[in-house]
Amino acid sequence: METENLRGLFQLLTRRFGLLNKNCCSAGGMDVTLVQSHILYEVQRQHQPSIQQIADTLGTDITTFSRQIQSLIKMELVQKTPDLTDRRISILSLTEKGMEINETIEQQMNDYLNEIFSTMNEFEKETVIRSLTLLNDRMKNSSVCCTAPF
Structure with missing residues (x-):
């Protein structure tokens, strides 16, 4: 398959999955962006991870990620608490509402x-x-593009 056709296939797949939409989903009367959806998923999956762990998993710089977390806190979907052993680290967890939206x-x-x-x-x-x-x-395992630790 030619590279141009392959790229077109991935472009189409991206659009059909709704990955270019501003909001990926509506749940509980709330619009959730694709990035927010990924954050909710990872916070639930990793069970009380640090902010840095989720930022690393999603391959996002911490400044951009912190803004996303603040918006999720304002939406009452995520809560941030200091780590008991190291107060410099913030632990993330889903609120009851966040769990419902994620589900x-x-x-x-x-x-x-x-x-x-x-x-x-x-x-x-x-x-x-x-x-x-x-x-x-x-x-x-690619060294070329978009690598994030999983």
């Missing part, structure tokens, strides 16, 4: 993916998942 987004994404996969047979599903896993592994 709603999770359900919306699962519904969307299930709808897509429902049109495929078992072999096609396994092929797509195996291919995405392989692509993700190779991207993670």
Whole structure:
């Protein structure tokens, strides 16, 4: 496949996944941006991580990331507390409202993916998942672009 066609395929995939939308989802009457959605997901997944851990995972500089955290605190989705062993470190956790919003987004994404996969047979599903896993592994090991620790 030619590089230009491959790029076009990824451009289309990005648009169809809604990754260019200002808000990726609405949940609980709130609009949540793609970045905010990723933060909520990682805070839940990592269970009480530090601000720096999440910024590193998302490959975001700490200044930009701090603004995102402040907006999530104002939305009452995330809370920030000092680490008990080192007060210079702030620990993040989801509020009750944040957990509900995260679960709603999770359900919306699962519904969307299930709808897509429902049109495929078992072999096609396994092929797509195996291919995405392989692509993700190779991207993670690439020295060229967009590397973030996972």
